[in-house]
Amino acid sequence: MDYDTYGSTAVELAIALANADLEPDGAVSRFLAAHDEWFTPGTSQDLAPSDARKAADTALLVRAVALAESQDDVLTRLNELLALARPRPYATDHDGELHLHYARPDAPVLEQLTTTVAMGLSQVMVQHGWQRLGVCSAEGCDDVYVDTSRNASRRYCSNTCASRSTVAAYRARQKS
Ligand SMILES: [Zn+2]
Numbered sequence: 711m712d713y714d715t716y717g718s719t720a721v722e723l724a725i726a727l728a729n730a731d732l733e734p735d736g737a738v739s740r741f742l743a744a745h746d747e748w749f750t751p752g753t754s755q756d757l758a759p760s761d762a763r764k765a766a767d768t769a770l771l772v773r774a775v776a777l778a779e780s781q782d783d784v785l786t787r788l789n790e791l792l793a794l795a796r797p798r799p800y801a802t803d804h805d806g807e808l809h810l811h812y813a814r815p816d817a818p819v820l821e822q823l824t825t826t827v828a829m830g831l832s833q834v835m836v837q838h839g840w841q842r843l844g845v846c847s848a849e850g851c852d853d854v855y856v857d858t859s860r861n862a863s864r865r866y867c868s869n870t871c872a873s874r875s876t877v878a879a880y881r882a883r884q885k886s
């Protein structure tokens with residue numbers, strides 16, 4: 711997917727967090743380790759038990775934004791998410807490309823996570839419309855996705871779900 715025109719690749723982290731299963735013991739730590747390119751190198755990934763809860767709450771808020779059906783709902787939920795953020799942006803080129811990071815580099819890992827997720831998601835919503843965040847329409851899948859298609863026509867989280875649904879619809883037609 712091309713996020714270049716999306717102002718923020720950080721929305722990718724928001725989607726990954728919303729779709730992660732954070733319930734099992736240690737799941738939040740595993741998520742942080744798998745996405746450590748988003749955090750300042752050397753940031754401690756030690757979490758207090760309450761931190762795991764907070765990460766799960768952030769994930770639920772991202773999902774709540776995706777499920778919102780009106781701009782009013784989106785505003786309320788997005789502002790709830792933004793209230794958890796502690797933005798202090800800075801410019802960096804650690805990967806060769808000049809870009810912004812939203813959290814101060816020495817912030818604790820959870821603050822970096824929450825801030826990056828809230829700011830990245832808000833950027834996309836504000837610049838491209840709240841309908842761009844959706845929940846997969848495939849049966850048995852409730853993954854969140856961001857719609858980067860030109861005409862905002864996306865309904866599924868992945869090609870797998872899209873083709874699975876096409877096949878199911880075809881079979882349903884054959885039956886009737
Ligand atoms: Zn970066």
Ligand SMILES: [Zn+2]
Nearest residue numbers: 846851867871
């Ligand atoms: Zn799906």
